Amino acid sequence: MxxxxxxxxxxxxxxxxxxxxxxxxxxxxxFDFSKKQSDRIDVSEFTKxxxxxxxxxxxxxxxxxxxxxxxxxxxxxxxxxxxxxxxxSDFLTAYFHNILKIDSEKSIHAHQDMKNFFEYLEGEYxxxxxxxxxxxxxxGDSQWIYQLVSESPSIFEDxxxxxxxxxxxxxxxxxxxxxxxxxxxxxxxxxxRHTTLGKLLLxxxxxxxxxxxxxxxxxxxxxxxxxxxxxxxxxLRDDITNFATVVNIYAETIxxxxxxxxxxxxxxxxxxxxxxxxxxxxxxxPANENQTVWVVENPVIxxxxxxxxxxxxxxxTQGKFNLATLELLDRLVEExxxxxxCGDITPDGIRRAERLLMxxxxxxxxxxxxxxxYLKARFNKEMINQDxxxxxxxxxxxxxACLKDEIKDRGNPAYQEALLDDxxxxxxxxxx
Numbered sequence: 051m052x053x054x055x056x057x058x059x060x061x062x063x064x065x066x067x068x069x070x071x072x073x074x075x076x077x078x079x080x081f082d083f084s085k086k087q088s089d090r091i092d093v094s095e096f097t098k099x100x101x102x103x104x105x106x107x108x109x110x111x112x113x114x115x116x117x118x119x120x121x122x123x124x125x126x127x128x129x130x131x132x133x134x135x136x137x138x139s140d141f142l143t144a145y146f147h148n149i150l151k152i153d154s155e156k157s158i159h160a161h162q163d164m165k166n167f168f169e170y171l172e173g174e175y176x177x178x179x180x181x182x183x184x185x186x187x188x189x190g191d192s193q194w195i196y197q198l199v200s201e202s203p204s205i206f207e208d209x210x211x212x213x214x215x216x217x218x219x220x221x222x223x224x225x226x227x228x229x230x231x232x233x234x235x236x237x238x239x240x241x242x243r244h245t246t247l248g249k250l251l252l253x254x255x256x257x258x259x260x261x262x263x264x265x266x267x268x269x270x271x272x273x274x275x276x277x278x279x280x281x282x283x284x285x286l287r288d289d290i291t292n293f294a295t296v297v298n299i300y301a302e303t304i305x306x307x308x309x310x311x312x313x314x315x316x317x318x319x320x321x322x323x324x325x326x327x328x329x330x331x332x333x334x335x336p337a338n339e340n341q342t343v344w345v346v347e348n349p350v351i352x353x354x355x356x357x358x359x360x361x362x363x364x365x366x367t368q369g370k371f372n373l374a375t376l377e378l379l380d381r382l383v384e385e386x387x388x389x390x391x392c393g394d395i396t397p398d399g400i401r402r403a404e405r406l407l408m409x410x411x412x413x414x415x416x417x418x419x420x421x422x423x424y425l426k427a428r429f430n431k432e433m434i435n436q437d438x439x440x441x442x443x444x445x446x447x448x449x450x451a452c453l454k455d456e457i458k459d460r461g462n463p464a465y466q467e468a469l470l471d472d473x474x475x476x477x478x479x480x481x482x
Contacts, residue, residue, distance in 0.1 A: 060132040060141065061148050067103040069096070072244060074142055075194055077121065079269050081139050089437060090118040092272055096244050107131075122437075146193055164188075164196060167203060175214040184257050184267065191267045195253065198246065209250055212240070216251060221284045224329045230285055243276055243287075255279050277373040289326035294374040295366040296321055297356060299343065301381070302333040318360040325374045334381035336363035340480065343382055344417065347393045347402065351466050351473070359477040371402065376409075383413045390417040392473065395424045395464035397434065397441035400454065404445040416449065418469050421456050427468035433461050 054062070064070040076091045093101060094117045104119065105112050108127055125138035134141065168182045175182075185192050199206045216234045228238040235241070241248045249269075256267045259282055270276045277287050297320045301311040308331070314321050315337035336343055344364045346352050352366035367375055379389060391406050391414060393399035400419070407414050434457070442454045457463075466473075 056132045056134045057136070057141075057144060060128065060134055061145060063132075064145065069100050069103050071194075072096075072249075073104060073119070074145055075249070075269075076271065077124075077138065078142050078146065079191075079271050080121070081142065088271070089122060090120045092117065093119050094273070100244070164199060167199060171207070171210055175210055177214050177217045178210065178254065181213075181254050181257050189266050191253075191269060195250070209247055212247060213250055213254055216241070217254070224281070224284050224286050224289070226289065227280065227285050227287045252276065252279065255283055258283075274371070274373055274376075278376070281373065286325060286329070289329070290324045292372055292374045293322045293324040294328065294372075294378045295349075295352070295368065296323060296364070296378065298337045298361055298363040299334055299365075299378075299382075300337050301331045303330050304332055318356070320356070323374065323378070325377065328374055328377045328381075331378075331381055333385055334378060335385045335387055337361075338363065338481070341386060342388045342390055342480075344477070345379075345389055345391045345406075346466065347399070348466050351392075351470060354470055355474055355477060358474045359481050362477050362481050367402075371406065379406075379410070383410050387413065389414040391415070392417040392419060392466060392469075394466055395419055395427065395453070395457070397438045397457075400450055400457075401441055401444055404447050404450065407447060407449070408445070418466070418473060419450075419453065421453055423469055423472075424453060424456055424464045426472075427464035427466070428460065428462045429465060429468075430460075430462050432463055434463055 064074070073091070073093070076093070080088055080091060093104075098112070098116075101116060102112060105116055108119075108123065110116060121138060128134055128138060128141060129136075136144075165186050168186050172179050172182045185195060188196070198209070212235050216230075219230075219234055221230065227241055231241040232238045235247070239245070241251050243249070243252070252269055253267060256269055256279060259279060260267065270279050277292065280287055298315050298318060299311065300315055301308045310327075311321075311334075313319075335341070338361065340363075342363070344355075344362060345367060346355070346364065347367045347369050349366055349368055352364060355362060355364065365375065365378065371379075382389065389406065389410055391403050393403050403416050403419055407416070439458065439461075442457065
């Protein structure tokens with residue numbers, strides 16, 4: 051045992067606690083879909099108690115708020131702790147290859163192989179036939195499910211029973227996830243994202259939501275991606291704290307004008323509209339003849355603009371496109387509105403702008419995110435680090451190509467605050 055290799059020692063260590071299996075699934079999902087690759091993983095779904103082994107391994111303060119685990123941080127700790135000369139990505143490949151070995155002598159629920167077992171399940175649970183057929187392909191995203199089967203076919207079949215009931219009882223109207231869990235399983239937390247049953251439900255939904263049968267299943271990585279996937283099946287994970295900040299926009303339900311939105315627009319009042327209210331909105335548009343809605347990411351910029359131009363139709367993203375904001379933007383675009391987006395001229399700011407432009411290619415344009423604006427707002431006392439610079443190459447929209455080159459040449463970020471007077475001046479021209 052003392053002659054074990056560094057890799058064997060690492061594999062043995064991480065097998066001791068199940069939290070690492072779930073964490074490594076998140077890591078693997080991030081690596082598998084490189085177009086959306088992030089340098090950190092959101093672990094806010096796990097409790098502090100569940101994360102204790104991870105925090106202890108990283109040597110971090112257990113009393114602090116640990117919402118994210120950095121991939122580079124984990125890789126360095128992995129390499130130094132076990133004297134391991136391999137990347138995190140290579141280690142994950144070895145890890146999953148190791149734990150997914152199936153002992154052929156231990157038969158799977160009276161069946162000789164996985165394929166036969168899934169065919170048996172097809173006959174018992176017809177609502178999940180499409181999912182079982184996908185699992186039989188043995189794709190990389192399904193390997194952890196194979197492990198569950200190999201560990202205990204009977205327990206896995208119990209999971210399948212609940213999943214089948216979940217599909218059968220999918221709501222016609224939006225329903226909170228906790229209530230849905232209570233109805234299906236009798237436990238309001240059964241389908242929480244970090245539970246095995248919750249992960250399986252997301253896999254079932256992701257398989258159903260694929261555009262083409264040849265596509266691999268893409269398990270959502272971020273909270274917002276999870277929220278969007280669940281909403282496709284009329285399930286809401288959070289309909290109160292997930293909200294859109296909006297001003298001077300009208301909205302309609304199937305019954306006609308919404309009085310709350312109408313009254314707020316008349317008085318130029320800002321609203322934080324939760325997802326609970328937005329799901330009933332069938333149309334949204336600016337409270338004036340101009341079909342443009344201005345979107346800014348900075349709350350300070352948002353408030354200062356309103357002080358000077360109180361009637362401008364505007365949305366504040368507060369630095370991220372949450373589900374509620376995207377839901378509102380979808381309704382606006384359906385009414386042929388134009389979205390003008392202004393963010394910091396930084397790698398992260400440009401990446402957010404690119405995501406918006408790719409989501410609404412015919413109805414969105416950047417605002418104050420060009421070379422003249424960059425040169426004017428450039429903060430030459432700060433340099434962008436190399437890891438952040440790499441984010442500029444994540445997408446390749448022509449509209450930002452020259453701006454990215456300028457940022458790479460000069461190396462400085464530029465922030466919206468330096469452009470506030472220009473924004474106000476332009477908006478006054480349109481709205482006063």
